[in-house]
Amino acid sequence: xxxKSELKRIRSLHQKKYRIxxxxxxxxxxxLVGELLDSGLEPVGLYSTAPEELPGSQPITExxxxxxxxxxxxxxxxxxxxxxxxxxxxxxxxxxxxxxxRDPGNLGTLIRLCDWFGIGELLCSPDTVDCYNPKVLxxxxxxxxxxxxxxxDLAETLDASGLPVYGASMEGEAIGGEQPLSPGILVMGSExxxxxxxxxxxxxxxxxxxSFGRAESLNxxxxxxxxxxxxxxxxRK
Amino acid sequence: xxxKSELKRIRSLHQKKYRIxxxxxxxxxxxLVGELLDSGLEPVGLYSTAPEELPGSQPITExxxxxxxxxxxxxxxxxxxxxxxxxxxxxxxxxxxxxxxRDPGNLGTLIRLCDWFGIGELLCSPDTVDCYNPKVLxxxxxxxxxxxxxxxDLAETLDASGLPVYGASMEGEAIGGEQPLSPGILVMGSExxxxxxxxxxxxxxxxxxxSFGRAESLNxxxxxxxxxxxxxxxxRK
Numbered sequence: 001x002x003x004k005s006e007l008k009r010i011r012s013l014h015q016k017k018y019r020i021x022x023x024x025x026x027x028x029x030x031x032l033v034g035e036l037l038d039s040g041l042e043p044v045g046l047y048s049t050a051p052e053e054l055p056g057s058q059p060i061t062e063x064x065x066x067x068x069x070x071x072x073x074x075x076x077x078x079x080x081x082x083x084x085x086x087x088x089x090x091x092x093x094x095x096x097x098x099x100x101x102r103d104p105g106n107l108g109t110l111i112r113l114c115d116w117f118g119i120g121e122l123l124c125s126p127d128t129v130d131c132y133n134p135k136v137l138x139x140x141x142x143x144x145x146x147x148x149x150x151x152x153d154l155a156e157t158l159d160a161s162g163l164p165v166y167g168a169s170m171e172g173e174a175i176g177g178e179q180p181l182s183p184g185i186l187v188m189g190s191e192x193x194x195x196x197x198x199x200x201x202x203x204x205x206x207x208x209x210x211s212f213g214r215a216e217s218l219n220x221x222x223x224x225x226x227x228x229x230x231x232x233x234x235x236r237k
Numbered sequence: 238x239x240x241k242s243e244l245k246r247i248r249s250l251h252q253k254k255y256r257i258x259x260x261x262x263x264x265x266x267x268x269l270v271g272e273l274l275d276s277g278l279e280p281v282g283l284y285s286t287a288p289e290e291l292p293g294s295q296p297i298t299e300x301x302x303x304x305x306x307x308x309x310x311x312x313x314x315x316x317x318x319x320x321x322x323x324x325x326x327x328x329x330x331x332x333x334x335x336x337x338x339r340d341p342g343n344l345g346t347l348i349r350l351c352d353w354f355g356i357g358e359l360l361c362s363p364d365t366v367d368c369y370n371p372k373v374l375x376x377x378x379x380x381x382x383x384x385x386x387x388x389x390d391l392a393e394t395l396d397a398s399g400l401p402v403y404g405a406s407m408e409g410e411a412i413g414g415e416q417p418l419s420p421g422i423l424v425m426g427s428e429x430x431x432x433x434x435x436x437x438x439x440x441x442x443x444x445x446x447x448s449f450g451r452a453e454s455l456n457x458x459x460x461x462x463x464x465x466x467x468x469x470x471x472x473r474k
Contacts, residue, residue, distance in 0.1 A: 105342060109456050118449030143452050176470045212355030212469055215380050218462070219346050225459035226466045232449055233413045 002047060002064045010045075010068040010080060016130045023083050025132035028071055030054070033079035035142035045080040070134035083132060089121050089150055091161050094183050094231060097123040099154055099199050100190035101220055104129050108139020109221040110188075115143035117228040122147055123185070125154045125196075154187070155198040161185060164204040167195050168223055172206030175230045186231065188224050239284060239301045247282075247305040247317060253367045260320050262369035265308055267291070270316035272379035282317040307371035320369060326358050326387055328398050331420050331468060334360040336391055336436050337427035338457055341366050345376020346458040347425075352380035354465040359384055360422070362391045362433075391424070392435040398422060401441040404432050405460055409443030412467045423468065425461050 012018035013026040024044055027033050033054075037043065046057035049065060054077060065074045089095065096119050101107050107129050114122050122131075129136060131149040140147075158165050164184035184204065189195035195203075209218065209226050218226075249255035250263040261281055264270050270291075274280065283294035286302060291314060302311045326332065333356050338344050344366050351359050359368075366373060368386040377384075395402050401421035421441065426432035432440075446455065446463050455463075 109459060112452050112456065113459060115450045115452035116446075116448055116455055139456075141452070141454070146451055176466075209353075209466065210469065211353055213352045214383055215349050215352035215378070217378070218353055219349060219376075219458070221456070222346060222350060222459055222462035225455070225462045229413075229446065229463045229466065232447065 002058070002060050002068070007064055007068045010078065013080065014070045014134055016133065019083065019130070019132055024080050025083055025137070026070065026134060027079045027081060027137055028069060028077065028134065029075040029138070030077045032137060032140075032142050032144075033077050035145040036079060036081055039145035041081050041084070041145070043079050043081050045078075047078040049076040071138070086150060087148060089123060089152075089157070089161075091163060091185075092120065094119055095121045095123055095161075095163075095185045096224065096228070097125075097154060097158070097185050097187040098128045099125050099187055099195050100127045100193065101188070102127075102129055103191055104133045104135035105139045106191065106219070106221050107131060107133075108136045108141075110224055111136070111140040111147050111149065112143040113221065113225055113228060114147045117232055119228065120146075120148060122149045123154070123157060124149060124151045126151050154196075155202060158185060158187075158199070158202045165199075165202050167199065167203045167206050168209065168227060169195070169206040170208055170217075172208035174210045175207045175227065176210065178234070181231060181234055183235075186224075186227055188220050191220055239295070239297050239305075243282075244301055244305045247315065250317065251307045251371055253370065256320065256367070256369050261317050262320055262374070263305075263307065263371060264316040264318060264374055265306060265314065265371065266312040266375070267314045269374060269377070269379050269381075270314050272382040273316060273318055276382035278318050278321070278382070280316050280318050282315075284315040286313040308375070323387060324385060326360060326389075326394070326398075328400060328422075329357065331356055332358045332360055332400075332422045333461065333465070334362075334391060334395070334422050334424040335365045336362050336424055336432050337364045337430065338425065339364075339366055340428055341370050341372035342376045343428065343456070343458045344368060344370075345373045345378075347461055348373070348377040348384050348386065349380040350458065350462055350465060351384045354469055356465065357383075357385060359386045360391070360394060361386060361388045363388050391433075392439060395422060395424075395436070395439045402436075402439050403442050403444060404436065404440045405446065405464060406432070406443040407445055407454075409445040411447045412444045412464065413447065415471070418468060418471055420472075423461075423464055425457050428457055
């Protein structure tokens with residue numbers, strides 16, 4: 001039995017303003033909650049419809065779960081965690097940066113991609129969707145536990161890094177050659193506007209994904225997948 | 238002014254059973270409707286809040302639009318089109334096949350990817366989400382007008398094709414080498430179950446996307462993006 005006021009407080013974490021006010025976020029599902037616990041994050045609260053399967057959790061009924069959950073089909077496990085303090089970026093190896101990505105599913109998929117390709121740091125412009133949004137967390141499939149997401153002004157941060165900045169554009173150089181690459185920051189633009197002016201001004205190199213058909217563009221997550229794959233392929237040897 | 242009964246009929250096309258019964262589908266937004274018209278498809282009905290901007294359309298009010306639209310923010314243009322008759326697959330060049338992909342956003346992104354990489358035919362297992370689902374259409378960004386989507390039993394169709402069948406699996410051979418590739422059929426599995434048994438039995442070759450981190454898997458659309466990119470890269474020379 002979870003108190004009504006507690007359910008209401010958990011539910012408020014669906015919204016960014018309450019996440020900021022409380023300094024906490026809500027994670028759902030055994031996979032995501034499990035990976036956050038594995039990463040060493042201390043939960044503020046754990047709730048499960050089968051508490052014997054999740055040590056330290058308190059029981060929650062299906063009805064209570066529906067009141068607190070952000071999912072259409074709640075999966076039986078809720079965790080409330082503190083939002084980690086922002087840490088400084090280290091810029092080790094490659095960094096991915098996002099310039100105004102708005103779609104939660106896209107951001108989640110991009111975080112999962114970073115985890116796959118061993119990119120530990122994701123730099124986001126302040127107008128990128130919040131990484132603790134429940135839809136983002138769900139789409140990361142647990143990878144949020146291993147990728148550090150930092151929100152910062154892009155132009156300033158790119159300048160301060162002193163690293164080469166790579167961006168994608170239809171007018172860029174076709175990727176897939178055997179050119180050597182210095183590790184740096186790959187910036188992906190927003191779904192509707194691409195890269196902003198200040199970021200475009202800072203590109204050391206622009207890349208194009210060769211097209212063989214008539215689509216005008218690629219979804220930001222699929223474009224990033226190809227570019228991260230190519231970075232790893234070209235520098236593997 | 239659009240009659241209530243007509244709005245109700247348009248709205249019914251949000252559901253697959255009514256699309257099948259009527260043999261029609263609903264497209265929304267100037268880009269998608271425009272690309273379908275450009276492809277030569279004859280509309281059954283065209284509706285616009287600014288009919289002077291869309292020849293052949295009849296006026297529709299914002300209120301009527303909200304009643305007929307499948308979008309949270311309707312974009313002012315609706316088109317009702319006949320579902321094209323199924324055409325036989327030609328298997329020219331590369332074909333993409335999907336084995337039980339359920340998420341509408343993923344299917345739409347995959348259709349857009351086919352269009353980008355010049356893959357004209359997409360073979361889908363009967364349990365793959367319907368390509369005329371409004372969310373699929375929206376995610377194709379108009380590419381549905383240029384990619385032929387065919388629903389057929391996969392095992393039978395793969396056998397009948399006589400072509401090499403390629404699939405992705407964690408245990409496959411790492412892609413990115415310089416091995417020659419014969420054109421064939423690339424099969425992607427469902428989000429939750431991967432490739433089904435009968436399809437796995439028919440693979441000529443299984444590929445793995447090299448991983449550099451700890452994510453257990455990639456989203457189906459991002460994995461397909463990398464594999465299609467690699468196919469084009471490896472056969473470009």
